[in-house]
Each structure stands twice: as C-alpha cells, then as structure tokens.
Amino acid sequence: MSKAIVLLSGGLDSATTLAMARAEGFACYALSFDYGQRHRCELEASKQVAAQIGVIEHKTVRLSLDDIGGSALTDLSIAVPTVESEGIPVTYVPARNTIFLAIALGWAEVLQVQDIFIGVNAVDYSGYPDCRPEFIHAFEAMANLATKAGVEGQSFHLHTPLIDLSKGEIIRTGTRLGVDYGLTISCYSPDAQGRACGQCDSCRLRRQGFAEAGVADPTSYVSS
Amino acid sequence: MSKAIVLLSGGLDSATTLAMARAEGFACYALSFDYGQRHRCELEASKQVAAQIGVIEHKTVRLSLDDIGGSALTDLSIAVPTVESEGIPVTYVPARNTIFLAIALGWAEVLQVQDIFIGVNAVDYSGYPDCRPEFIHAFEAMANLATKAGVEGQSFHLHTPLIDLSKGEIIRTGTRLGVDYGLTISCYSPDAQGRACGQCDSCRLRRQGFAEAGVADPTSYVSS
Numbered sequence: 001m002s003k004a005i006v007l008l009s010g011g012l013d014s015a016t017t018l019a020m021a022r023a024e025g026f027a028c029y030a031l032s033f034d035y036g037q038r039h040r041c042e043l044e045a046s047k048q049v050a051a052q053i054g055v056i057e058h059k060t061v062r063l064s065l066d067d068i069g070g071s072a073l074t075d076l077s078i079a080v081p082t083v084e085s086e087g088i089p090v091t092y093v094p095a096r097n098t099i100f101l102a103i104a105l106g107w108a109e110v111l112q113v114q115d116i117f118i119g120v121n122a123v124d125y126s127g128y129p130d131c132r133p134e135f136i137h138a139f140e141a142m143a144n145l146a147t148k149a150g151v152e153g154q155s156f157h158l159h160t161p162l163i164d165l166s167k168g169e170i171i172r173t174g175t176r177l178g179v180d181y182g183l184t185i186s187c188y189s190p191d192a193q194g195r196a197c198g199q200c201d202s203c204r205l206r207r208q209g210f211a212e213a214g215v216a217d218p219t220s221y222v223s224s
Numbered sequence: 225m226s227k228a229i230v231l232l233s234g235g236l237d238s239a240t241t242l243a244m245a246r247a248e249g250f251a252c253y254a255l256s257f258d259y260g261q262r263h264r265c266e267l268e269a270s271k272q273v274a275a276q277i278g279v280i281e282h283k284t285v286r287l288s289l290d291d292i293g294g295s296a297l298t299d300l301s302i303a304v305p306t307v308e309s310e311g312i313p314v315t316y317v318p319a320r321n322t323i324f325l326a327i328a329l330g331w332a333e334v335l336q337v338q339d340i341f342i343g344v345n346a347v348d349y350s351g352y353p354d355c356r357p358e359f360i361h362a363f364e365a366m367a368n369l370a371t372k373a374g375v376e377g378q379s380f381h382l383h384t385p386l387i388d389l390s391k392g393e394i395i396r397t398g399t400r401l402g403v404d405y406g407l408t409i410s411c412y413s414p415d416a417q418g419r420a421c422g423q424c425d426s427c428r429l430r431r432q433g434f435a436e437a438g439v440a441d442p443t444s445y446v447s448s
Binding site: 059060061062063064065067068069070088092093094095096097098099101102103105106107108109110129130132134135138139141142143145146147148150151 | 287316317318319320325327330331332333334366370372
C-alpha cells in the first residue's frame with residue numbers, strides 16, 4: 001500500500017481530499033499546522049476528521065507565522081471582511097501554501113513518501129495565488145531539486161484532486177465517500193463556541209457549495 | 225535604500241552574507257529559526273552577529289522540525305558523525321532551506337521586499353542538495369508564482385553571494401568587511417559551554433577555511 005502525506009486543515013476541502021486519497025488506496029499521514037491562526041479551533045476539527053476518515057498518523061507542526069503577520073488570519077488587528085472584496089483578499093496568508101508544502105516535503109523525505117495531497121481549488125476559491133495549477137507545477141519542479149530523495153532519483157508528486165471541482169462537486173464527492181462535514185470548520189472567524197460567522201468568504205463559499213450540491217448543510221452559523 | 229531579508233543562522237557563512245548585503249547598501253532584516261536544532265546556542269550567536277553587523281530588525285520564527293526528525297541535527301537519537309562520510313550526510317535536515325526560504329518569502333511579502341539573501345555555498349559544502357544553484361533558480365521561479373506580490377508583477381530575487389566561493393575566500397571577504405567571527409558558531413554539536421567539538425563536518429570545514437584564508441581562527445575547540 002503506497003503512503004501519502006495529506007495536508008489537513010480541518011476544513012471542508014482538506015477533509016474531502018483526505019477521503020479521496022484514502023479512496024485511491026493510499027495509507028495516509030495527515031499534517032496540520034498550529035501557525036498562529038485566529039481560527040485555531042480548526043485544529044480540534046482536524047483531529048476529529050483524521051479519526052473519522054482514518055489515517056496512519058496525524059502530526060501537527062507548530063510554526064509562529066503570527067510573528068510575521070500580514071494577514072487577517074494571523075494578525076488580530078486586521079479584521080476578517082464580511083463582504084466580498086475585489087482581488088486577493090486580506091485573509092491571504094503570505095506564502096502559506098509554499099510554507100506548508102515545504103514542511104510536508106521535509107516529512108515526506110523522512111517517511112520516504114513520494115505523494116503529497118493538497119486540497120487547493122482554482123474554481124470556487126478566494127483568489128489566492130498559491131492555489132493555482134502553475135504554482136503547484138513550479139513547486140513540484142523545485143521539490144525534485146531541493147531534496148536528497150530528489151537527487152537520488154525519487155520523484156515527488158503533488159496531488160490536487162479538487163483543483164478543477166466546484167464547491168458543490170467537492171461536497172457531493174465527499175458525501176459519497178462518507179465524509180462527516182459536521183466535523184469540519186471552514187469559518188475564518190468563529191465565535192467562542194466554535195460557531196461559524198456566516199459572513200466571511202469561507203462561510204459564503206461553503207454555504208453556496210451545500211446549496212449547489214443539494215446536500216443539507218450541517219454547519220451551525222451565528223448569522224444567516 | 226532597498227530592503228533585503230537575510231537568513232541568519234549564527235554561523236560563519238550567514239554572518240558573511242549579512243555583511244555583504246550591508247556592503248551592497250541594503251537595509252537588512254535578519255531572519256533566524258528556532259527549529260528544534262541540537263545546536264540551539266547558534267540562536268544566541270545570531271543575535272550578537274545581527275547586532276555587530278547592524279540590521280533594521282531581527283526576527284526568530286519558531287518551528288517544530290524536531291516533530292518531523294530525520295536528521296542528526298533535529299533528532300537527538302541520531303549522532304553527529306565525527307568522521308567524513310560519503311554522499312549526503314545524516315546532518316542533512318530534510319527540505320530545510322526550502323522551508324526557511326518559504327518563510328522568508330512570506331515575510332518578504334509582508335515587508336514588500338523583493339530581495340532575499342541566503343549563504344548557501346556549492347564549493348566547500350557538506351553535499352546538501354538545497355545548496356545548489358539549480359535549486360535556488362527553481363525556488364525563485366516558484367516564488368514568483370506563489371505570491372500575491374508575484375501575481376502583481378513584483379519579482380523576487382534570491383541572492384547567493386557565497387555560492388562560488390571557497391571557505392577561505394568567504395573568511396577573507398568577511399574579515400575585510402569587519403565581521404567578528406568570534407561571535408559565530410558553526411559546530412553542530414557544541415558542549416554545554418558552547419565550545420565547538422572540532423570534529424564534525426562543520427568544524428572541519430571552518431578550520432580548513434581559516435587555515436586557507438591565513439586568518440587566525442578565534443574558535444574555542446574542545447578537541448584538536
């Protein structure tokens with residue numbers, strides 16, 4: 001059975017990605033990041049998702065991206081927008097997927113794993129540059145030059161099974177594979193009880209997705 | 225005055241790199257990592273080096289690479305070799321430069337900086353794949369696709385002023401620029417007093433470098 005590393009945030013997309021990797025027959029190693037995010041409750045969600053879908057190991061790496069800031073998700077003085085914005089939004093965390101994939105690459109070398117799954121999506125996405133196919137291909141090329149494994153002829157493959165799916169298609173796929181979306185958290189700005197705000201970009205995309213999929217949304221939202 | 229981020233480990237190479245960036249006229253932002261390294265005393269050295277050479281800001285990002293392990297530098301159960309080995313040595317930290325550069329890229333976006341300095345060296349080096357020019361070029365290409373700044377037309381430039389220099393040339397250059405090498409620590413396995421072991425790859429290269437440069441080595445070694 002081939003091994004794969006799966007980036008797991010605790011959100012809807014990465015939970016579906018994990019279920020798809022499992023369905024492809026991979027033995028999965030889930031990787032989460034405690035990076036100073038304001039929606040830290042997604043880490044508890046990631047644990048529950050990993051347990052529900054089934055992984056060999058789930059690791060959470062600590063990383064103080066709040067020391068760098070520059071995003072509404074890592075700097076509490078920047079508010080999460082409640083209306084849709086033009087261009088790349090302030091919830092963009094500078095170089096986040098590059099950083100997460102770089103650490104995944106390190107763990108892949110240690111585990112001697114060649115396959116890394118990431119739930120990026122270029123359709124119903126928030127305009128983040130590090131969710132685009134051209135970024136993924138450039139990272140793959142770099143990874144094969146960066147590593148001992150690459151030098152020795154092992155080739156890394158980044159899997160992006162969601163990249164061309166709409167949010168509705170993602171939810172239909174995950175539902176078919178048995179994902180319990182009630183365990184996942186998408187909201188950037190949940191309240192103290194972990195309830196979703198219902199107003200941020202991520203809540204908006206999630207709601208539209210469930211409506212498009214024709215699947216009941218299990219999320220508890222503070223505001224409609 | 226242009227700004228630049230300089231990766232600063234507290235070792236000889238990165239101290240020289242910082243001095244060269246300053247000599248080129250950059251206003252420097254030094255970046256260090258508390259990544260679970262066994263030779264953690266290099267962090268204290270990095271502070272002293274930053275202060276001696278002069279920086280606008282010095283940031284240390286915490287990152288638990290010891291959770292991943294796979295290297296003699298991050299896993300205390302793997303011994304640091306005291307004799308030269310063939311191929312890529314066990315002190316190689318999987319994907320370390322990729323991870324460090326990815327975080328530097330994130331900070332560069334926040335600071336709106338386009339220039340990043342890293343003291344990699346492809347001559348007197350330890351055989352690490354992520355010190356080679358082909359890796360640096362691939363990272364640069366990826367960085368320009370990964371980021372909001374890249375999408376908006378800003379182009380990142382990785383500077384590797386040491387890449388073609390021998391260790392002796394590096395030391396001669398730094399000495400000319402006023403680097404106090406007595407503040408730097410190269411050893412992978414220093415004792416409790418911070419004295420260099422004198423036997424690891426890094427100590428060996430450092431000693432040869434001072435001998436080649438004809439400069440007195442200020443290092444206090446435990447063993448000759």
